[in-house]
Amino acid sequence: MVDLRQSRDVPQIMLSVLFLAIMIIACLWVVQPFILGFAWAGTVVIATWPLLVRLQRVLFGRRSLAVLVMMLLLILLFIIPVALLVNSLVDSSGPVIHAISTGAMSPPDLAWLNSIPFVGEKLYAGWHSLLDMGGSAIMAKLRPYVGATTTWFVGQAAHIGRFMLHCALMLLFSALLYWRGEQVARGIRHFAIRLAGKRGDAAVLLAGQAIRAVALGVVVTALVQAVLGGVGLAISGVPYATLFTVVMLMTCLVQLGPLLVLVPAIIWLYWSGDSTWGTVLLVWSCVVATLDNFIRPVLIRMGADLPLILILSGVIGGLVAFGMIGLFIGPVLLAVSWRLFSAWVNEAPEPATADNSLSEADDLDTHS
Structure with missing residues (x-):
């Protein structure tokens, strides 16, 4: 009897899978800078697609006008407020950094502790005794770390270029996804x-x-x-x-x-x-x-x-x-x-109720 089944070429299969894996990894490597912007654009477009359809109906069925309105809405709702926020954050952090770097920052007086019933005066006296014993020295030691931490956060917030790049990619991909x-x-x-x-x-x-x-x-x-x-x-x-x-x-x-x-x-x-x-x-x-x-x-x-x-x-x-x-x-x-x-x-049938299962089991025991 002749075996008509062809033998599998295992090396060919392994090399084919390896080649496909290399191609997928290479493609992901190439599009890596655009993945985040495309992901955000996809989520925004999917979430706002019903609004685009309604705008297209209102604007005489013109997709181009609807896409233009949606892009203006995205700029007004996302880009401008976040950019203003980052700018105000960087500007408002200037006095804090100046106070830390010049040593003008001092421990607070915490006079409101006196208004706490029963224990307020003791807390206030304990706090000032701590300051008299070395509160200034403590602040002097903590000031470099606080300053470095604040500078790091402000530096992270000041990366406006990278943020604007992702926003621009998000807007570009959103326009393309709205259009097609x-x-x-x-x-x-x-x-x-x-x-x-x-x-x-x-x-x-x-x-x-x-x-x-x-x-x-x-x-x-x-x-x-x-x-x-x-x-x-x-x-x-x-x-x-x-x-x-x-x-x-x-x-x-x-x-x-x-x-x-x-x-x-x-x-x-x-x-x-x-x-x-x-x-x-x-x-x-x-x-x-x-x-x-x-x-x-x-x-x-x-x-x-x-x-x-x-x-x-x-x-x-x-x-x-x-x-x-x-x-x-x-x-x-x-x-x-x-x-x-x-x-x-749900592809499998649901089990019977407990009473039916017990009765079936009793019937089987009786017949046996």
């Missing part, structure tokens, strides 16, 4: 179908829904809370309200809430003697802190029908693992994995 979004989406879905059939196509669609859910439920909620909290800080007279607003935005994105910034501001207002604005900011902070309980679930459901705990876990884990872009990567990975796992499990 349907073709790009069709190509990605075609590749997913070729790779994993209908499940691959479903995974791509689910990834887009997860990105839109995060953009609506997490980012929009954080922006609303940060802006409202910043308005409260500015009206209450808290200094550096813009900087604290950005910090508040970061704490809201990582799901820590705005109270980490608002509570110290309230305490500072009361200690400075401005109890009226402290009370106003306290009431306003309670309103801002509870907004996410109402806004976030509704917006996430508008983006995708996914469990809230899945989205929030992906946001926090993605931020820890990948940085800011992980805000979208984390929920996408968890959502796609969860849906694929759920589809795989």
Whole structure:
């Protein structure tokens, strides 16, 4: 009997796989400078694609006009505010660096300690005794480290060139994706179908829904809370309200809430003697802190029908693992994995209830 099966050429298969791996690594190496900008552009375009479609309908069906309006909105919403923030951060850090470098920084008096009941006077006396025993020497030793740390942070914030490059790439890729979004989406879905059939196509669609859910439920909620909290800080007279607003935005994105910034501001207002604005900011902070309980679930459901705990876990884990872009990567990975796992499990029939299983087992024992 003749064996018609052809023998496999193992060296050829290994060399083919090695060649493909080398080609993939080389391509990733070439496009590495553009990956971050393209990733941000992809998330922005996916999240705002329904808005582009609505603008195109309003603007007489002209895609070019809709893309132009969307690019202007991106510049107004992202580029200009962040650039102004970085500029104000660098400018406001000048007096701090000057005070540290000239030795003008001295330990605070902390006179408000006297207002604390029962233990305030003891705390105030202990603090000044510490200063008399060597507080100036302690500050002199800490000043070089504080100055170096401050200079490092300001230097990191002053890398405007690299930041503007990523922003320019994001705008360029966003314009291209807005212009040819349907073709790009069709190509990605075609590749997913070729790779994993209908499940691959479903995974791509689910990834887009997860990105839109995060953009609506997490980012929009954080922006609303940060802006409202910043308005409260500015009206209450808290200094550096813009900087604290950005910090508040970061704490809201990582799901820590705005109270980490608002509570110290309230305490500072009361200690400075401005109890009226402290009370106003306290009431306003309670309103801002509870907004996410109402806004976030509704917006996430508008983006995708996914469990809230899945989205929030992906946001926090993605931020820890990948940085800011992980805000979208984390929920996408968890959502796609969860849906694929759920589809795989549902291919098997569900088990019978406990009562039916026990009765079947009893019948088998009786017949045996």
